[in-house]
Amino acid sequence: xxxxxxxxxxxxxxxxxxxxVCGLFVGGAYYVLTTFEPxxxxxAPEPGCRLNLSNGRFDMEFEQARNAAxxxxxxxxxxxxxxxxxISYATVWQESRFYNIxxxxxxxxxxxxxxxSQDWGEPEEIMDPVHSSRAFYDELVEVHDWETIPVYEAAQxxxxxxxxxxxxxxxxxxxxxxxxxxxxxxxxxxxxxDEETVEALQTGEADIAGxxxxxxxVFGTDPAELPLDQDPATGDLxxxxxxxxxxxxxxxxxxxxxxxxxxxxxxxGLDEAAAWTEVEDDTGGRVVxx
Numbered sequence: 001x002x003x004x005x006x007x008x009x010x011x012x013x014x015x016x017x018x019x020x021v022c023g024l025f026v027g028g029a030y031y032v033l034t035t036f037e038p039x040x041x042x043x044a045p046e047p048g049c050r051l052n053l054s055n056g057r058f059d060m061e062f063e064q065a066r067n068a069a070x071x072x073x074x075x076x077x078x079x080x081x082x083x084x085x086x087i088s089y090a091t092v093w094q095e096s097r098f099y100n101i102x103x104x105x106x107x108x109x110x111x112x113x114x115x116x117s118q119d120w121g122e123p124e125e126i127m128d129p130v131h132s133s134r135a136f137y138d139e140l141v142e143v144h145d146w147e148t149i150p151v152y153e154a155a156q157x158x159x160x161x162x163x164x165x166x167x168x169x170x171x172x173x174x175x176x177x178x179x180x181x182x183x184x185x186x187x188x189x190x191x192x193x194d195e196e197t198v199e200a201l202q203t204g205e206a207d208i209a210g211x212x213x214x215x216x217x218v219f220g221t222d223p224a225e226l227p228l229d230q231d232p233a234t235g236d237l238x239x240x241x242x243x244x245x246x247x248x249x250x251x252x253x254x255x256x257x258x259x260x261x262x263x264x265x266x267x268x269g270l271d272e273a274a275a276w277t278e279v280e281d282d283t284g285g286r287v288v289x290x
Contacts, residue, residue, distance in 0.1 A: 044268040049191040049247055053176040064098035065191065065247040067111055067129050070218055072181040073244055074133035076234045077220025082178040083147055085234065088112075088136055089174035090167045091155045100129060112136050112159070130218055181243060182235025187262050187276035189243040192269030193250065201255045201266040208289045211252040215241055215287075227285025241287045258288040 049065035051058045060068065071092060075085045092098055095113040104113045110132045114120035125131045139158045140146055146154045151171045156164025180188045193201070216222040223241055231237050242259035249257070249266060257264045261282045267273035 044194070044270050045192065047191075047193045047197070047269075049189065050274075051177060051180045052188040053173075053180055055176065058173075058177075060098070062191065062247070062250065063100070065189065066251070067092070067098045067100060068177060069181055069189070069240075069244040069247045070129045071111065071133045072178060072234070073215075073218040073240060074130060074220075075137060076232050076237055076240060077134075077218070078137050078141075079232045079234065080137060080141070081147070081233045082175075082182050082235060084137060084140060085178035085182065086171065086175045087140060087146070087151050087154050087158075088133065089177050090151050090170040091136065091159060093170035093174060094155075094167050095159070100127060102127065179235075181240060183237070183239025183243065184235050186236075186239055187243065187246075187259070187264065189246060190264060190274045190276065191247055191249060192267055192274040195268055197250060198266050198268055201249065201253060204253050206253040206255065206290060208252070208254075211245060211248065211254065211289055214248075214252075215244060218244065223287050226287060238285060238287060245287060245289055252289075254289050256290040258283055258290075260285065 047062070049060045049062060051060065051065075068089065071088050072085045075082075075088070078084075092111050095104075095108075096111050098111065100111055102109060107115050107117050109116070109123055110126045111129055112120075112126075112132050112135075114126045114132055114135065116123055116126065120126055120135055121131060126135075136158060140154065143149075143154055143157045146157075150168070151174070152165055152168035155167040159167075179185070212223050219237065219241060221228070221237060226238050226241070228237060234240070238259055242257050242264075245252075245254060245257045246264050248254070255266045258279065258281075261278055261280070262276045263279045264274070264276050
């Protein structure tokens with residue numbers, strides 16, 4: 001009997017030690033879980049911009065989005081309908097894919113591949129998206145029945161390219177982009193950046209005056225004049241300006257853009273952080289840059 005009690009006592013001691021060790025592990029794990037933030041292993045999306053089109057999201061590189069917003073913005077300065085923007089977008093998709101390129105067939109240059117030798121302007125003028133867009137629209141409105149003939153035909157009459165029917169393949173996308181960047185449906189364009197750029201935008205000094213000056217040049221209206229009594233035929237001017245500011249945020253050091261009761265903030269794009277969010281303050285129809 002004494003030997004059995006000793007054996008039972010040894011077993012009890014081992015069981016007690018194991019219980020204490022397990023308790024320490026559990027307690028330690030609980031302390032770690034409740035004390036330290038979990039590591040975020042998710043990867044931020046590749047920096048870029050996104051348009052929310054009627055048929056889904058469409059990603060663009062920064063340069064493409066900036067040029068698209070500018071080409072569409074110049075149409076506001078001419079009080080042109082969105083159909084004019086559709087024609088211009090179809091043209092630019094075919095000619096340069098919204099990259100302001102310094103080369104092309106013979107002496108063709110820029111977004112629309114306009115030629116200095118055909119009186120589109122000097123090379124430095126053609127390389128200016130505002131000038132080249134104005135020149136395109138000036139020619140477009142001189143085309144007879146441009147508002148009713150097929151998009152590719154209107155583009156071809158302006159461009160006089162080798163294969164005018166090629167513009168047709170871009171019509172559907174261009175029409176959706178014209179609606180989105182025209183601002184009729186609100187903040188449907190956004191951009192996001194890498195961590196270094198986000199920090200620079202949040203801590204740096206924004207060139208608000210420079211952004212506003214360029215907006216006035218693009219849209220033909222000083223943003224300080226908003227709200228207007230009536231929007232141009234192109235769309236909602238305030239929203240078009242707000243989205244233009246977003247896609248140009250890195251260029252002008254903007255960390256936020258607010259219009260009406262919606263705000264965009266510079267972010268890395270994780271967890272839909274790049275989305276426009278509602279705020280309590282209403283800007284009263286002005287575009288507020290920070």
